[in-house]
Amino acid sequence: MNETLAETPVNENTSKTTFGFWLYLMTDCVLFASLFATYAVLRNNTFGGPGGGELFSQPVVLTETIILLTSSFTCGLAVLAARANNKRQMLFYFGLTFLLGATFLFMELSEFRSLVIEGNSWRRSGFLSAFFTLVGTHGLHITVGLIWIAVMMIRTLKMRGRKFSETSLKRLLMLSMFWHFLDLIWIFIFTFVYLMGGVQL
Amino acid sequence: MNASIERGRRQYVLGFGLSIITTLTSFYLVSRQILAGWDLVYAIVGLALLQVIIQLLCFLHVGHEKEPRWNLLALDFTLIVVVIVVIGTLWIMDHLNYHMTSPSDTDTYMIQDEGFQKR
Numbered sequence: 001m002n003e004t005l006a007e008t009p010v011n012e013n014t015s016k017t018t019f020g021f022w023l024y025l026m027t028d029c030v031l032f033a034s035l036f037a038t039y040a041v042l043r044n045n046t047f048g049g050p051g052g053g054e055l056f057s058q059p060v061v062l063t064e065t066i067i068l069l070t071s072s073f074t075c076g077l078a079v080l081a082a083r084a085n086n087k088r089q090m091l092f093y094f095g096l097t098f099l100l101g102a103t104f105l106f107m108e109l110s111e112f113r114s115l116v117i118e119g120n121s122w123r124r125s126g127f128l129s130a131f132f133t134l135v136g137t138h139g140l141h142i143t144v145g146l147i148w149i150a151v152m153m154i155r156t157l158k159m160r161g162r163k164f165s166e167t168s169l170k171r172l173l174m175l176s177m178f179w180h181f182l183d184l185i186w187i188f189i190f191t192f193v194y195l196m197g198g199v200q201l
Numbered sequence: 202m203n204a205s206i207e208r209g210r211r212q213y214v215l216g217f218g219l220s221i222i223t224t225l226t227s228f229y230l231v232s233r234q235i236l237a238g239w240d241l242v243y244a245i246v247g248l249a250l251l252q253v254i255i256q257l258l259c260f261l262h263v264g265h266e267k268e269p270r271w272n273l274l275a276l277d278f279t280l281i282v283v284v285i286v287v288i289g290t291l292w293i294m295d296h297l298n299y300h301m302t303s304p305s306d307t308d309t310y311m312i313q314d315e316g317f318q319k320r
Contacts, residue, residue, distance in 0.1 A: 022272050026279040033283040037290035062228050073217040180260040191249040195231045
């Protein structure tokens, strides 16, 4: 991940900052691992209620997955555009990332909403508690990421001159690490929660 | 500078394409019921791990840093912790489930797994 930094003139401090952020992502990884373990233990404890196979709509989840994957891709392109000091292209790609991320979050929230309306909220069973905790924590991270993208876009809009400073490139790099990391976590949610929910064992 | 940006873009396109392919493959396997039971689970978990490796290499550029590779070391250590947490939890909770089984299932388990015979 330091490839981008290795080729631009940076001081010691920058790589220390990104390393610190990487360590934060690793601890977040452990947090999600414990939530996944909880979900795996509780996934059959439906207390007479519906299980994953009956509740989840696979095509909707596939759409969500493709949307988040595409936003991860455009986020990477936005950082590359910033490194090339192409402000317009950077804003375009980050705008696209923001829209895709917001669409993803909206789809997730409407899924939660319909589950709650049908009486399948987190209070229904151990399985649903674990489901809402795991997927909700990911959604919370996405929300924070969206706010971060918005802040970076406003900063770029107000930026004087067309060269990105070393500091803003460093921040953009950390934002993209965060966003790619959330897509990694989603691959596991997609596979273990949604796809495996439909598998008969 | 420009060459490295071009290389970065190629990496992103490659990672994006491969990720789309693995996602659609695992979705196809599940929706068409090509495999069943544990075979299906192994297949989609394998595809998920493959996609994670693709994204770690192409999107997060793991392993591209100069020596000493502290980022890679932190990642390795985290993976060990994650494996211990997840597999350990499943192992312990499975055994708890088994040993604290309900009275109605106890007879079945005693005959099936522990070698007792009904008289």
